Amino acid sequence: QSALTQPPSASGSPGxxxxxxxxxxxxxxxxxxxxxxxxxxxxxxxxxxxxxxxKRPSGVPDRFSGSxxxxxxxxxxxxxxxxxxxxxxxxxxxxINNLMFGxxxxxxxx
Amino acid sequence: QVLLQESGPGLVKPxxxxxxxxxxxxxxxxxxxxxxxxxxxxxxxxEWIGSIYHSGTTYYNPSLKSRVTVxxxxxxxxxxxxxxxxxxxxxxxxxxxxxxLRGSLDAFDIWGQGTMVTVSS
Numbered sequence: 001q002s003a004l005t006q007p008p009s010a011s012g013s014p015g016x017x018x019x020x021x022x023x024x025x026x027x028x029x030x031x032x033x034x035x036x037x038x039x040x041x042x043x044x045x046x047x048x049x050x051x052x053x054x055k056r057p058s059g060v061p062d063r064f065s066g067s068x069x070x071x072x073x074x075x076x077x078x079x080x081x082x083x084x085x086x087x088x089x090x091x092x093x094x095x096i097n098n099l100m101f102g103x104x105x106x107x108x109x110x
Numbered sequence: 111q112v113l114l115q116e117s118g119p120g121l122v123k124p125x126x127x128x129x130x131x132x133x134x135x136x137x138x139x140x141x142x143x144x145x146x147x148x149x150x151x152x153x154x155x156x157e158w159i160g161s162i163y164h165s166g167t168t169y170y171n172p173s174l175k176s177r178v179t180v181x182x183x184x185x186x187x188x189x190x191x192x193x194x195x196x197x198x199x200x201x202x203x204x205x206x207x208x209x210x211l212r213g214s215l216d217a218f219d220i221w222g223q224g225t226m227v228t229v230s231s
Contacts, residue, residue, distance in 0.1 A: 003155060036217040038156075045224055046156065051210055051217035089156050093216045097169040099146075099158040 004029065004090055004102035011108040012080045020105045022073040022090030028100055030071035034093035037066055037075045040104075041086045049088075050075060077107070085109045112137040114206050114222035122200075122229050128193040132206030132222060139187050140164050142212040147180060147191045149202040150224075157202075161215055162189055169215065196229045203227075 005023040012018040022029065022037075029035055035053045038046035048057055050066035053073065063078045073092070077084055090102040118130035132145070139145060146161035160170035162180045170178050179192045193200060203226050207218035 003157075034214075034216050038218075045205055045221035046218070047221075048210060048217060048219040051219075057210060057219055091156070091158075091216055097215065098172065099161075099216055101148075101156040101158065104155040 004092060004100055006088075006090060006102035006105045008103070009106050009108065011110055012077075013110045014080050014082065016080050017076055017078045018080060018107060019074050019076045020088055020090075020107070022075070022092075022102045024071050024073075024092055024094075024100070026071060028092040028094035029068065029073050029090075031095070032093045033068070035066065035068055035073040036091045037064075037073075038089045038091065039084075039086045040089065046089060080109050082109050112208065112220050114208065114220055116204060116206050116222045116225040118204075118225060118227070120226055120228060122196055122227060123231050124197055124229055125195055128191070128196050128200065128227055128229075130191045130204055130206075130225065130227070131188055132190070133186075133188045134208075135187075137208075139182060139189060140184055143208050144213075144215050145180075145182070145189045146207050146209070146215075146218065148205045148207055148218070149200075150205070151199075151202040154202075159191065159193075159204075198229050201227065201229045 037050040040046040054066040113135040115133045144161045147159040203224040206222045208220040210219040
């Protein structure tokens with residue numbers, strides 16, 4: 001199975017907003033509202049930022065927001081901070097009882 | 111606070127079987143969640159391997175299904191991964207994880223620290 005498609009890199013200056021896309025198909029991202037986003041710092045386990053497209057787990061700042069249109073989901077990081085520099089992965093439920101991840105996007109805070 | 115801890119050999123020979131255990135602390139694995147395995151080759155992205163429900167129902171990545179078994183050990187409050195016929199392509203950090211919501215397959219909010227497994231002779 002092919003991974004969901006993410007841009008390999010993204011960047012922004014402190015205080016700015018950055019949006020990372022995640023493109024799939026009608027069999028995964030477009031077909032279900034089960035898209036999640038993770039942040040991963042080097043050498044660490046991923047951290048869940050967003051689930052069910054736009055919901056935030058307890059403790060995740062509202063600077064992180066998620067949305068979806070058609071087969072593409074997006075993660076927006078507002079008010080960029082130095083500690084937001086990390087790798088970001090999207091994930092989605094897929095046909096049938098399957099999970100897929102994106103290839104990852106490295107976010108650089110300039 | 112729920113804690114997950116992976117354990118197992120860090121080196122496996124090609125064609126042999128990779129076996130890992132995920133110990134679960136401060137939470138019963140019989141409590142209505144899925145429990146899953148995810149891996150990450152060096153410098154690459156995440157790949158879901160498979161998950162098991164508290165009832166024992168299993169779901170696997172179609173690309174790995176023929177080589178993978180995930181099982182529960184409720185007496186020891188842990189679950190395990192077996193992957194047969196490994197090759198160098200199976201070299202990765204292996205994570206165990208638990209989704210945020212009961213009954214949900216996705217959205218892992220609890221992760222182990224990960225264990226590096228190298229396939230080499």
